[in-house]
Amino acid sequence: MATILITGGTGLVGNHLTKCLIEKGHKVRILTRSAKQSKNRVDYYRWDVKHNEIDKNALLGIDSIIHLAGAGVADGTWNDTYKKEIIDSRVDSIQLLLKKCKELKSFPKSVISASGTAFYGFDNSEKIYDERAEAGRGFLTEVSEKWEKASAGFEQHDVRRVIFRIGVVLSDKGGALKPIKIPFQFGIGSAMGTGKQPLPWIHIDDLTSGLLLGIENKEVSGTYNAVAPQKTTNQEFSKMLAQEMKRPFWAPNIPSVVLRIILGKEKADEILLNGAHVSSKKLEEAGFKFQYPNLSSAFRSLL
Secondary structure, eight states: OOEEEEETTTSHHHHHHHHHHHHTTOEEEEEESSOOOOBTTEEEEEEEGGGTEEOGGGTTTOSEEEEOOOOOTTTSOOSHHHHHHHHHHHHHHHHHHHHHHHHHTOOOSEEEEEEEGGGGOOOOOSOEEOTTSOOOOSHHHHHHHHHHHTTGGGGGGTOEEEEEEEOEEEOSSSSSHHHHHHHHHTTOOOOBTTSOSBOOEEEHHHHHHHHHHHHHOTTOOEEEEEOOSSOOBHHHHHHHHHHHHTOOOOSSOBOHHHHHHHHOHHHHIIIIIOOOEEOOHHHHHTTOOOSOOSHHHHHHHHO
16 A cells, blocks of 8 residues: 555546545645645645645655646747746646755655657658657647656655656547537538547546556656557547447538637647657557557446
8 A cells, every 4th residue: 555645636636546545545646726625535735836835744754656637738828928937837746846855854655647659740650669769849839848857856865767758548538539529519520630640648547547557567667658559540549439329420620720810820730730640659668558458448437
């Protein structure tokens, strides 16, 4: 049994992970901006990243930190202010934890941090990227790079560090799948842009199992792609979704220009219209078994 501290513990992935950890007998601590009483075997501790404040008791006696905190990249308009918030919410939060661990002279055994497959950029090629590839270009690439580097200081204190570069998370409780489903429910679902853009994805159950592997397996260290093995494009994703929902699939794709008008060019290009194929081989070689290796099995469990 381990004691796990989670940042972003009240979000989609954090909630799901917390339930899994409790079921496996682990103790969970969650950092929140407002004080809460312990509930359902979860202890809550207050922190305020902007003011460099954290309840020191949250950090004493922990085995692992799971760093999931970060402003939603799809939530706000990508102006300079919100872009800064996206980066700072990921970087400043883990650096605050490192600073406090140093002050307390108390470190966890491991730090497991989220990152994104956007690390590899958005070339829309047939190339399949593995963890040895260099960073690409783009704002979300910059976010991923800085997110990963922010936790590097823990390694100087003999803390095992694991980075998961996560694809689009599929869940029936929220996230990307809910808004994607809406036009399909009305029978007008189609692919976006050319439809040829890569779409790396992962079922939320597989993601939480991967995070658990990072916590429990001391041999797991370094960077891993948290994506399903199936190589998928937006066209293939959309067509399979329509098929599993038993709804028509429209041949005319949503024009790129429309999405750029709605979201802004940079945001639409990086979130919807471009991507990179990503390999899951390293994670599988670490002993991980996907419960949902393909879209058909994933959609059937979620729809």
